[in-house]
Amino acid sequence: METTKLLKNAATLVALVREKTPLIHHLTNYVTVNDCANIVLACGGSPIMADEINEVEEVIALASAVILNIGTLNQRTLESMLAAGKKANELGVPVILDPAGAGATTFRTDSCHLLLENVDLAVIRGNASEIKAVGGLEATTLGVDVAPEDLLSEANLASGKTIVQSLAHKFNCVVAMTGEVDLISHGKKTYALNNGHPWLAGITGTGCMCSSLIGTYSGITTNYLEAALTGVMVLSIAGEIAAEEIKAGMATFRTKLIDQVSLLEPQVLLERGKIREL
Amino acid sequence: METTKLLKNAATLVALVREKTPLIHHLTNYVTVNDCANIVLACGGSPIMADEINEVEEVIALASAVILNIGTLNQRTLESMLAAGKKANELGVPVILDPAGAGATTFRTDSCHLLLENVDLAVIRGNASEIKAVGGLEATTLGVDVAPEDLLSEANLASGKTIVQSLAHKFNCVVAMTGEVDLISHGKKTYALNNGHPWLAGITGTGCMCSSLIGTYSGITTNYLEAALTGVMVLSIAGEIAAEEIKAGMATFRTKLIDQVSLLEPQVLLERGKIREL
């Protein structure tokens, strides 16, 4: 079974990252940056956040992967992201783009396109509204949360598959569109993941943390499809276990979510992972 | 009883915000921004943080309210706040000012005055030192925490009432001066709220979270007095319940505080709300 093999490979990455402790460079927003640092540590990586243009290239030279997250982008940090992304391409360091809020403003959408024109990506991860905006499709972004009409569910998987596949082809990278169901594609094959819990939408930063996890696993493999599948599954399964542990309360859920990433045993992915090829 | 009606209306807003999910734009500090995002989600809104001048006007056009919090203001973000505030006025989007640390430095006090001259506010929320500084009164700000000699309590409610009423008149907005007792006025009437817990002063961000809650309720009503009363009561009552739940520990209290906002049932405001007209 190919999906069983994917789950086994994901479990291997979960174990391996704890041995390798890859340094993961972030140029990210100031809202969820602490959660991103803690989730990278929790899964076994070492985070570094640096956005000064005079140092980003040197940090890239030390890093195993870099995450460009536009959540609170400004002109200064956009320049730094471009410099970091170009250097990463030069050195073969994988680049993950989180187009947080793309589609909400011209500045964010244009910045994504500027990054896509100048930087080769390993993975793009966003919600359905953001992925549509990046792809130049009509989306209804209402901020950083997905618009209700863009919500991905079992009912519209076929259109979702078309979107992620065409985007993956267009930009020659892995595309992860996360939501109630997660779709992950590298253009040829597309997978649907059915793990997770509704509470993951009740706290800020779960999308950003997911991108940071994908970045961390991308730091130890060149198979970015598997890195993306692993990052999405680790967050979703940790969310499931966290939700089972508590009765209620969104801040307690956030604490338990990061706890469960730090405690996750590799074989749990084999037991809980719900993945299928579309 | 008018205060019973106010409590009922507050309970209605608590329920309504979960149906409407208003988008709440923040130009805020990097210290407590994550708490602000999580408290908006916890009460039922959708937060967006954006401070790049090239995008703030577009974000305002999508938003139901905007919070200007000067906690770590700089020249760049001051320009963005001015642009956001003017656009909000043009579009009828309510503006909430949190003058964090006003009075501590000339830059903060002057920036507040610049904002007040250029932007019509729905609500100003600050501690007694900050509110006095905004009003041009002599205050003893010692940072972002209220100065001991400015502390509002049952003993000096009369002078507090004069301050909030005159400020509300002067700027034609609702003024919320929060502390051991909270005073809220729209110039004609002034209310005192007696909910809360001393531990709310033991963690960073409770003032900022209060302003974000006021902003979120201002996003679904044009009665900003009721929005301010609701925001203050939600935080204070959640703080009471959180403190009852635990024995001690300030970080656990913070987690439980946000939990209780996410769990708050509207009728609890009717049971616990302590509000009276002065």
Next chain:
Amino acid sequence: METTKLLKNAATLVALVREKTPLIHHLTNYVTVNDCANIVLACGGSPIMADEINEVEEVIALASAVILNIGTLNQRTLESMLAAGKKANELGVPVILDPAGAGATTFRTDSCHLLLENVDLAVIRGNASEIKAVGGLEATTLGVDVAPEDLLSEANLASGKTIVQSLAHKFNCVVAMTGEVDLISHGKKTYALNNGHPWLAGITGTGCMCSSLIGTYSGITTNYLEAALTGVMVLSIAGEIAAEEIKAGMATFRTKLIDQVSLLEPQVLLERGKIREL
């Protein structure tokens, strides 16, 4: 016993800071800033974060100590740190430098040297890699976490002692090199501390929080050696107690760590403090 006297003095500082509530100015990174604010509140101080060059000198005039933490330094905030540091020297306000990530990039190392040339410090606190980089010694910084080959342990205390003593002499300040064992020196005497728990390396911000605690105690004494010993012990002992309280989970550990700082009774330092002169 001199070390018993040091423990007694540390316990006195732990009690005294809760009476004095010193205002602690931070120019710091946006990753761990919320943790720094909460740890200062937890131990009894009052934090203020301000990095706009137009206001830092006025904030210094109100503050009891200032922390310069270069974790996400940029050109703008470097200028503000220089202005704040010079003003602090002029007014006799102690300055604590946290050279987060020094050695990782030329910009960070050069910025530390620029600060050291222009500002007299009370305390420098960093991990072994950072302290070596600040001292111009060969280090293997791999980011903001200490490099494995730089790890300080019982096996290489002698070389660690040489490093901190020479650095303390060179810059005429207290040097705290934290890790599995912590070394603290003011040039003449050097102390080793053996408190703490491995989990402290499993969450982001423990180094930054340690610097903020040192800064807070520096705000109420001119004996910066004792302030540094106290800050390091408070964090380490709170970490020990937190780890004893829970079974596992890194986010829960972080919550309990801050809890235990807020709950720490002075005499616990006498019971648990492990300090010896090298």
